[in-house]
Structures are given as C-alpha cells and as structure tokens.
Amino acid sequence: MPGITREEVAHLARLARLELKDEELEHFAGQLDDIIGAVAAVSDVADEDVPPTSHPLPLTNVMREDVVRPSLTPQQALSGAPAHEQQRFMVPQILGEES
Amino acid sequence: MTVTELVSYEDALASYEPVMGLEVHVELGTETKMFCGCSTGLGADANSQTCPTCLGLPGALPVVNAEGVRSAVRIGLALHCEIAEWCRFARKNYFYPDMPKNFQTSQYDEPIAFDGYLDVQLEDGEVFRVEIERAHMEEDTGKSTHIGGATGRIHGASHSLLDYNRAGIPLIEIVTKPIVGAGDRAPEVAKAYVAELRELIKALGVSEARMEMGQMRCDVNLSLRPHGAEKFGTRSETKNVNSLRSVERAARFEIQRHAAVLDAGGTIVQETRHFHEDDGSTTSGRVKEEAEDYRYFPEPDLVPVAPPREWVEELRGTLPELPRERRNRLREEWGISEHEMESVLNAGAVGPIVATVEAGAPSDQARKWWMGELARRANEDGVDLEALPITPEQVARVCALVAEGSLNDKLARQTIEGVLAGEGTPDEVVEKRGLKVVSDEGALGTAVDEAIAGNPDVAEKIKGGKVAAAGALVGAVMKATRGQADAARVRELILEKLGVEG
Numbered sequence: 001m002p003g004i005t006r007e008e009v010a011h012l013a014r015l016a017r018l019e020l021k022d023e024e025l026e027h028f029a030g031q032l033d034d035i036i037g038a039v040a041a042v043s044d045v046a047d048e049d050v051p052p053t054s055h056p057l058p059l060t061n062v063m064r065e066d067v068v069r070p071s072l073t074p075q076q077a078l079s080g081a082p083a084h085e086q087q088r089f090m091v092p093q094i095l096g097e098e099s
Numbered sequence: 100m101t102v103t104e105l106v107s108y109e110d111a112l113a114s115y116e117p118v119m120g121l122e123v124h125v126e127l128g129t130e131t132k133m134f135c136g137c138s139t140g141l142g143a144d145a146n147s148q149t150c151p152t153c154l155g156l157p158g159a160l161p162v163v164n165a166e167g168v169r170s171a172v173r174i175g176l177a178l179h180c181e182i183a184e185w186c187r188f189a190r191k192n193y194f195y196p197d198m199p200k201n202f203q204t205s206q207y208d209e210p211i212a213f214d215g216y217l218d219v220q221l222e223d224g225e226v227f228r229v230e231i232e233r234a235h236m237e238e239d240t241g242k243s244t245h246i247g248g249a250t251g252r253i254h255g256a257s258h259s260l261l262d263y264n265r266a267g268i269p270l271i272e273i274v275t276k277p278i279v280g281a282g283d284r285a286p287e288v289a290k291a292y293v294a295e296l297r298e299l300i301k302a303l304g305v306s307e308a309r310m311e312m313g314q315m316r317c318d319v320n321l322s323l324r325p326h327g328a329e330k331f332g333t334r335s336e337t338k339n340v341n342s343l344r345s346v347e348r349a350a351r352f353e354i355q356r357h358a359a360v361l362d363a364g365g366t367i368v369q370e371t372r373h374f375h376e377d378d379g380s381t382t383s384g385r386v387k388e389e390a391e392d393y394r395y396f397p398e399p400d401l402v403p404v405a406p407p408r409e410w411v412e413e414l415r416g417t418l419p420e421l422p423r424e425r426r427n428r429l430r431e432e433w434g435i436s437e438h439e440m441e442s443v444l445n446a447g448a449v450g451p452i453v454a455t456v457e458a459g460a461p462s463d464q465a466r467k468w469w470m471g472e473l474a475r476r477a478n479e480d481g482v483d484l485e486a487l488p489i490t491p492e493q494v495a496r497v498c499a500l501v502a503e504g505s506l507n508d509k510l511a512r513q514t515i516e517g518v519l520a521g522e523g524t525p526d527e528v529v530e531k532r533g534l535k536v537v538s539d540e541g542a543l544g545t546a547v548d549e550a551i552a553g554n555p556d557v558a559e560k561i562k563g564g565k566v567a568a569a570g571a572l573v574g575a576v577m578k579a580t581r582g583q584a585d586a587a588r589v590r591e592l593i594l595e596k597l598g599v600e601g
Contacts, residue, residue, distance in 0.1 A: 015392055017194045054187060054397035060405040066129050066166035069136030074146040077154060077263070087145040088244065088260035091196040 003036030004029060104359055108283075108351060111358030115323035117285040118331050119278040119350060121229075122318040123296055125271045126239060127170050128306045132267035133238045134161030134204060134401075139269075141312075145262040153267035155200030160400050163188075167269040168211070169414065170305040171236045172406055174271055175212025176415050177299055178231045183211050185405040188236070188398040196261055197240035205237035205272075207395040211404065217299070219291040220423055221284065224437045229292050230276035241266040271305075277331065285321075286350035293317050293346050298422035310341050317346050319374075321353040323361060332357070333367040337381050340374045348379040356381070429453065433462040446474050451484050454491030460498035468494050472515055489518045496525045509582045510534045537584045543576075546584070547592045550575040561597050569593050 006029045013020045020028065071077075074087050083090040132139060135152035151159035175182050189207035215231035242265050247257030273296065281288040297315055300308040308315040317340045322332035335357070340349045357367055371384035420428075429449065430440040443449055448469045455465035469484060473494070477484045497514055500506040506514060506529070517528030529535060537543055550572045551558045560568040569590055576589045594600070 015192075015194065015394075054399060055402055057402065059402040060185070062162065062402050063165035063168065064136070064162045066131050066164050067136065068131050068138045069150075071137045071148050071150050072154075074144060077146045077149045080156070085246075085260055086244075088262050089146070089196070089199075091259050091261060093257060094196065094243075094245075094259055 003040065004032050105352075105355040106358040106362055108355055111323070111354050112283045114325065115332075115354075115358055115361065116279070116282065116326055116328075117350070117354050118322050118324060118334075119275075119281070119285055119289055120320035120334070121275045121278070121289060121292060121346075122320065123273045123293060124239075124316045124318075125174070125273065125300055125306050125308060126314045127167055127269040127271060128304075128314075129164055129166045129170070129269055131164055133164050133167050133236065133269035134267055137264075137267065143264055146264065148264040149266070153199075154263060155198070161204065161398075163401060163404065164269060167236060168404055168406070170269070170303075171211050171234065171271050172411060172414050173303055173418065174273070174300070174305060175215065175234050176411070177303055177418055177421065178212065178215035178217055178234060178273070180212035180215030180231060180234060182406055182411050183209060183213070183404075184408075185209075185403055186211050187403045188401045189395045190398050191237075192394045193392075196259065197243055198266060199241070199261075199263060203237060203240065204398055204401070205395075206235035210235035211406070217292065217295060218423060219288065219295040220426075221287055221291055222441060227281065227284075227288050227291070229278055229288070232274045232276045234271055234273045237270050237272055239265050239268040239270050285354065286347040289319060289350045290343050290347040294343050295423065297343075302419045302422050302425075304419075310343070313341065316341055319346060319349045319353065321350060321357065322367070323354065323357045332361070333369050335367060335370060335372050335381075337372045337374050338384065342376075345374060345376060345379075349374045349381060352379055352381055433466065435466070443470060446470060447484050448474065451491050451494075455494045455498070458492045458495035460495040461502075464498040464501070465491075465494065468497070468515065472512060476519060487519065488521060489515065493518055493525055500525060500529065504585055504588075505529070505536055506534065507536055507582070507585055510536060535583065537580045543580070543584060543589065543592060546576045546579045547572075547589065547596060549579065551593070551596060558597060561593070561599055564599075566594070566599060 006025055009025055009029045009032060010020070013025070078084045078087070078089065081089050129139060131137060132153055135150050137148045137150050137153055140148070152161050172182055186206065186209035188204050189209075190202040191205045191207070192202045194201055210233035212234040213232065215234075217229050217231060218226050219229055220226050241261050241263040244260045244262070245256035246260060248255035275292070278285070278288060278292075293315075297308045297310070300306050300315070306314055310316070319337045319340050320334045321337070322334035324330065324332045335353055337349045337353060340346050353372075360367055368383075372381040373384050374381050419425075426440060426444065426449070430437070433440075433452075435443075443452065443466065446469070448466075451469050451473075452462065452465045455469065456462050473484060473487060473489070477487055480487075494515070497506065497511050497518075500514070501508070501511050510529075513532065513534055514525050514528045517523070517532055517534075518525055522528045522531060537546075554572060554575060557568050557571050561572070572593050573586055573589050576593075577584055577586060
C-alpha cells in the first residue's frame with residue numbers, strides 16, 4: 001500500500017504554491033513514498049511503552065524575560081530581499097486568496 | 100458573486116435557531132514579541148523591528164516570552180479555564196507572504212487554557228453564560244499593503260509590500276464553545292461577550308484591547324439549524340469584525356443571509372466572509388482550507404510549556420475583581436439602576452467616577468459632573484473622558500467647594516470650564532475669575548431689599564402665604580449678583596425679611 005498518492009502530492013504542491021509538471025509529480029510521489037515507508041519503520045519498532053517525542057531534550061519552560069533587544073536595521077532586514085520598495089519587502093501579485 | 104435577497108430577521112428566527120462561535124484575537128501589550136526580543140512599539144518605521152527570528156531566516160531560533168505565557172495563564176484563569184499542566188507550540192503551515200517563516204507558531208491540540216466560561220450581562224440585566232473552549236498562544240502576522248488595485252484591495256493589485264514589524268507580536272486567541280440557546284438575542288450576546296471580554300482584558304492589564312487599533316479582533320462563526328434539529332448547520336466565518344457594533348451587525352446579517360439561502364433550498368458553503376462597515380453586509384472570501392491542510396505539527400524549536408501549579412495559583416492571586424462583579428458592586432454602592440449603570444459604562448465614565456469618589460466626592464456629585472458637563476464636552480471634542488484636561492481630584496475639589504457653599508451650581512460649571520480651558524486648578528480659576536458665592540450678608544441683604552422694593556406685588560403675594568412666589572425674587576437677586584449668590588441663602592433672607600415661615 002503506497003504511503004502517499006500522486007493526488008496527495010499534487011494537493012501538497014498546491015498548498016506549497018509549487019507548480020509541478022506531470023512527470024515531476026510522478027517522480028516525487030515515488031520518492032516521497034519511499035521516504036514515508038522508511039520513516040514508518042519507526043512505528044514498527046516503537047511499542048506502547050515509547051511515548052511520541054517532539055523534542056530530543058527533556059526540557060520544559062525555557063523562556064526569556066520580556067526585555068527589548070536590538071533589532072536589525074531596515075537596511076539589514078531588507079538586504080536579502082529579492083525586491084523591496086518603500087522600505088518594505090516586495091512580493092508578486094497574490095491571487096486567489098481574497099475576493 | 101450572487102446577491103442574496105435577505106430574509107427579515109423575525110422570519111429567519113421563526114424558522115431557525117442560530118448557533119454562534121466567536122474567536123477573539125487579543126494582541127498582548129508586552130514590550131517584546133512572542134519569540135524574539137524585537138520591540139512591539141507602535142508607529143515605528145517599516146521593518147525597523149525585525150530580527151532573524153521573526154524574519155524566519157535560516158538558523159534563527161525562537162525563545163518564548165515569559166510575560167506572554169504569564170498573560171495567557173492569567174487570561175485563562177480569569178475565564179475560569181483549566182490551565183494545561185504541559186503543552187506545546189505547533190506550526191500552522193501556510194504559504195502567504197504575511198508570515199516570512201511560511202508558518203505561524205501557534206498551539207494546536209494542546210492549548211494552554213481550556214474549558215472555561217464568561218458570564219455576560221445583557222442590557223436588561225439578564226446574565227448569559229458563554230462557555231469557553233480554549234485560549235491559546237500564537238503570534239501576529241506582518242502587515243500587507245497592496246499596490247496597483249483599487250483602494251488598496253488585493254483584487255487587481257500588481258504587487259504587495261510587507262512590513263514585518265507586527266509579525267511575531269504575541270496574540271492570545273480565545274475561542275468559545277458553540278453558543279446555543281440565545282435565540283433572537285444571539286447578535287446581542289455576541290456584542291455583550293466581546294464587550295465583556297474587552298473589559299476583562301483591560302482589567303487584567305494584559306492589553307489595551309483597543310479594537311479600532313486592531314489590538315482586539317473578532318471572527319464571528321455562525322450557522323442556523325431548523326428549530327428542534329439536533330445537528331448544527333454549516334457555518335460561515337466572518338473575519339475581522341472590529342468594533343462592538345459590527346459584531347452585532349455581522350451576526351444579524353449572517354442570520355438573515357443563511358435563512359435566505361436555506362429557505363431557497365440552497366446550501367451554505369463553509370467559507371470565510373468579509374464584513375463591510377459601510378452597509379453591515381458580508382461578502383464571500385476564500386473557501387476555507389481544511390485543518391489538515393495546515394499540516395500542524397509540534398514546533399521542534401521550542402520546548403514544552405509546563406506551568407507549575409504553585410505558579411498558576413500565585414497568578415490566580417493577581418486576578419482583579421471581574422468587571423461584571425465590579426460594576427454590580429459599584430452600582431449598588433452608588434444606588435443607581437441597571438440602566439443608569441449602562442449609560443455610565445457606555446460613556447466610559449466608570450474609572451473617572453471611581454477616582455473622583457476616591458478623592459472624596461459623593462458618588463452622585465461625581466456622576467453628575469462626569470455624565471453631564473464633562474461627557475458633553477468629551478463628546479464635542481471627540482475624545483475619551485479620561486483624555487479631558489481635568490483630573491478626578493479636580494472634579495472632587497469642585498464638589499467640595501459646592502458642598503461648603505463657596506460655589507453654586509452655575510459657578511461650579513464655570514470653574515470646570517476654566518480648568519478645561521487650562522486656567523489652572525479649581526481654586527486658581529475661582530480666584531482668577533472671581534467666582535466665589537457672594538456670602539457678604541450686607542451686600543446680599545441690600546440686593547434682597549432692592550428686589551423686594553422693585554417687585555412689590557410679588558412681595559405681597561409671599562406675605563399672603565404664597566411662598567412659592569419667592570422664586571421670582573430669588574431670580575432677581577441672582578441676576579443682580581450675576582449668579583454669584585447662594586440661592587438657598589437668598590431665599591432664606593427674602594422669607595425672613597417678609598416675616599414668612601419657609
């Protein structure tokens with residue numbers, strides 16, 4: 001049984017705003033399926049006595065005080081932007097999100 | 100877009116029962132963002148309050164703001180919620196340029212607070228309990244400006260500009276359980292709930308909760324089901340309804356729109372809708388992504404938050420008196436009706452009156468000035484009462500001057516005018532404008548004699564027992580003294596001189 005279908009890959013690509021050609025969908029579906037299959041091996045090993053882990057360190061409550069620290073300058077912040085205008089990050093037309 | 104003919108509100112309620120869910124986002128008033136030390140100060144230059152963490156640059160790691168967690172726990176406790184013993188942050192993945200990370204750090208199935216309630220009081224005094232599903236921590240998004248389209252709308256825009264100063268500011272999202280049983284009062288309950296929540300947030304001091312500034316934003320989820328039906332209908336989610344009045348209007352509009360669609364045999368589409376302030380209508384937005392499309396997963400860069408029980412109890416001890424309880428206590432102390440209290444509340448006068456009473460004024464006097472002269476003035480100037488250039492202490496001083504007989508009502512009003520005009524303290528204004536009541540008995544006696552001599556017919560009536568006629572003579576004396584006499588004393592003198600018992 002496949003871990004992921006071609007349709008699911010197409011759906012994920014849409015959510016990630018990636019345009020994939022048919023042969024790419026085919027290609028990635030196969031690769032992702034292999035990856036999911038490999039990761040699924042963990043579930044076979046882990047029994048009920050092994051709780052799910054989201055973090056490798058047994059830590060809780062790591063926090064900082066609410067004290068302002070220096071920010072980047074706008075110039076520094078924008079230095080990696082492909083395009084900017086009026087000291088703001090410029091992004092292409094956003095479609096299909098709002099009428 | 101098809102325009103639906105609305106069903107009248109009464110007809111809609113005759114056929115269906117509304118079920119609401121309210122989601123309120125509160126921007127916390129912390130100094131720094133939720134996961135980095137960037138300032139949250141308003142009005143800063145675009146992109147001057149960002150860092151590698153809130154810009155989502157590779158390798159940057161978030162650290163939780165302790166004050167954000169503290170505020171979340173206090174909000175949860177004030178809403179009678181249980182506080183999680185252990186909970187995690189989660190990534191809500193979506194591709195939209197308002198979040199440079201391509202995900203929002205939020206909480207998913209482990210909110211920090213859950214299962215609470217908030218009692219809200221409707222205008223006629225009826226108390227309605229709104230159950231709280233959860234309150235969780237997350238972060239705000241950046242601010243987009245759409246260029247090239249009509250009036251800044253995204254539609255038709257050629258490109259958009261992003262300012263990430265707001266990205267990462269702590270938000271608490273408070274979600275109600277489905278609100279059922281409000282019937283035709285559902286819109287009113289929605290408004291009262293948001294109003295009460297805002298008061299609560301302000302009383303906790305965790306945010307100024309100014310809706311017009313976007314510090315508090317409400318989404319109204321609404322569905323209808325036929326009377327007697329068990330199953331909820333499909334809901335619509337009206338986003339960013341940002342004033343109390345709009346919350347009520349949006350709920351009302353959606354009830355009428357849903358009823359129209361259902362009556363015509365149509366089905367409601369689960370979608371987000373946009374609210375329009377100008378005419379109170381909503382229009383279709385995007386079809387809602389399914390929760391699974393957000394591919395939530397535990398945030399691997401943050402460790403769990405596990406509020407120790409003793410700390411939670413310590414925070415419980417910092418909770419203020421709940422706004423509704425405080426209002427009811429004050430209402431009883433002041434001896435006024437629900438309706439009068441409602442007016443005081445709507446005028447934003449609770450704080451000033453309390454402060455004036457604390458400064459020594461009787462509550463009826465404090466209320467009289469703040470709800471009368473000062474409310475009128477604030478209204479004219481379009482400012483809040485608290486922004487007027489007069490302090491509660493100064494109002495209390497004016498009340499004291501009236502009580503000791505140094506000022507009458509008219510002079511007190513002039514004194515307040517002087518203070519508002521920046522002429523100084525009440526005592527300074529009285530001094531500069533020469534507003535003291537004429538208490539010189541000799542001068543007053545002369546004025547009374549003149550008034551009697553000038554109105555012999557009135558004096559005869561009074562002598563004949565028509566004591567009420569004395570008002571005309573009091574008026575004459577007040578006029579002669581340019582209002583600076585104590586009217587009660589003038590009346591006494593008139594009756595005395597005419598040999599009549601008051």
